[in-house]
Amino acid sequence: MINTKYYIFVRVGTLRARFRNRMLRSNQLITSTPKLLRKFFSSKSSSVLHRPSSEELEITERSKNLLVMASSCKIKDQFHEFFPEMLRCLKNSPPLHKLPSMQEWVEKIVEYNLKGGKMNRGMAVVESFMILKNHQVSEEEKNTAIALGWAVEMLQAFFLVADDIMDGSLTRRMKPCWYRTNNLGVKAFNDSILLESLIYQIVSSYCKNQHYYLPVLELFHDVTMRTSLGQAMDLHSAPNPNEAPDLSKFTVETYDAIVKYKTAYYSFYLPVAVAMRLAGIQDNDLLKRAEDILLPMGRFFQVQDDYLDCFGDPEITGKIGTDIEDGKCSWLIVTALPMCDSAQRQLIEAHYGLKNTESVNLVKSLYQQFDIPKLYTEYEERSYKELTQMIEGIKHQLPTSIFQGFMEKIYKRLN
Incomplete structure (x- = not known):
């Protein structure tokens, strides 16, 4: 039995190795599993009253995670x-x-x-x-x-x-x-x-x-509407052709509204809400609890996207970033603007939104001066901890593995 489980675990790790963001964590997990399994299965206690040790609980949780990974591979196929x-x-x-x-x-x-x-x-x-x-x-x-x-x-x-x-x-x-x-x-x-x-x-x-036809239909209509509104807010915050962007519009409040509607609803809330409707869940309070986690997760994802647009490798992301050239209200610019002195603000006003390499490089250089990459790393770690706590808080209402699966895919992602 131990050998069979160990083979499954190793096979799962092999299948998932091509996903760079997850490879390190998967390999560490698999490497530590055999020793833990041997200790777990050699336990002499079979009493119903036996309280699982922290090590046994760790084995159980790791086993669940690997089986979820195996299921995910099968689902993808x-x-x-x-x-x-x-x-x-x-x-x-x-x-x-x-x-x-x-x-x-x-x-x-x-x-x-x-x-x-x-x-x-x-x-x-x-x-x-x-x-x-x-x-x-x-x-x-x-x-x-x-x-x-x-x-x-x-x-x-x-x-x-x-x-x-x-x-x-x-x-x-x-x-x-x-x-x-x-x-x-x-x-x-x-x-x-x-x-x-x-x-x-x-x-x-x-x-x-x-029975779920109408709720699912309404979900798609509602989320399409919300995403279109987010797209409209994004476009209205961007400059008109041949005009400089209005930097007074680039606030955290504006950014959060754009992200919530343009990204979070369709990328995070919609898939889970559709699944909940399919599963027969009609409790709107539960949908709201899921939404309260998934929308902040969507913000986390969009901040990553903004960062990768500027500092990501196009060969990995699959696209050439244009947020600076397009004068977008991105996380980087709303983070940088409050730190600008008058000269730095003038530089941004003169170059942000211009479609030439020199202007783009000047803005990127300013981001480096403000240590935006370091601020991004700190934001990513802080958000991950906050979202993990939120997920823990819903464990008695919904399976936490739904939300943990999202986090596993987006945490430390490179594309």
Whole structure:
């Protein structure tokens, strides 16, 4: 029995080794497991009244974590394997089945814009659902969760295609942005609208006759609206073409509002809320408790994204950052502005939002003077501790592994 468990643990570590952010923690965990397991299974006490030692509790928790990792690997394979079925369903839907040329175009759009990412949002639907159901689900239930996971990825693709056009971005997921392919230009904006419409084809195809159909539909509509509002706030805080940004708009309050609506709702709250609805959870108070953790987690994620836009490696992030050139209200600029003296503020006013290498480098140099990388590291550690405490506080209402899974994926991430 010990050898079998040990093999599973080592195999899991091997499968997950390609994920750089998690490799070190996984290897440390696996290395320490055999000794702990031997001590645990050689325990002579079998009394019902036996109180587990801290070491035994540690073994149990580590075993659970590794089994969750094994399940996550399996879910990822199943998630990708379901893609052709989801695409077939879309192409055969009533609006498309008599339009072969549009079937081909939709397939091209979906293939290009949904594949190549980490799929964290979509898989979070499936993983959260499996945890909430204690992994006791039918094949049909699992497929529905996977389909809705792809619907979340479709929502992500819809926003990214439109966002890249508005920002004039060059690359996405280590390849040209969609609008820069097929000689599309701004015509690609209609493809973003197509992607949004496909979300509701998926929801209808897989949920129409289920009790959770309306709640899930309302979730997608509500989150789409909130994210669009966040995108609008982001655009309104940015400068008009050929104009300098209004730095008076770049406040922490403005930044927090943008992040909450533009990122946190669809990236963190939506996947878990969909899973909770699928699992039959109708308690709005529980949804609110989950939201109270997931929205701050979304802020944590966006701050990371802002930092990586400036200081990340494009070969790892898959995109070339443009926040400085675009004059974005990012965490870096709202952190730096209060530290500026008059000369430094004038430098930012003169160069922030200009699309030339010299101006970008001057702003980055100023960030280095303010020790922004160090401040970011401190923020990351502080946020991780605060979120961990929040997760601990919900353990009697919802499985903490749902939220810990998110943290495992984003903590210390490089892309």
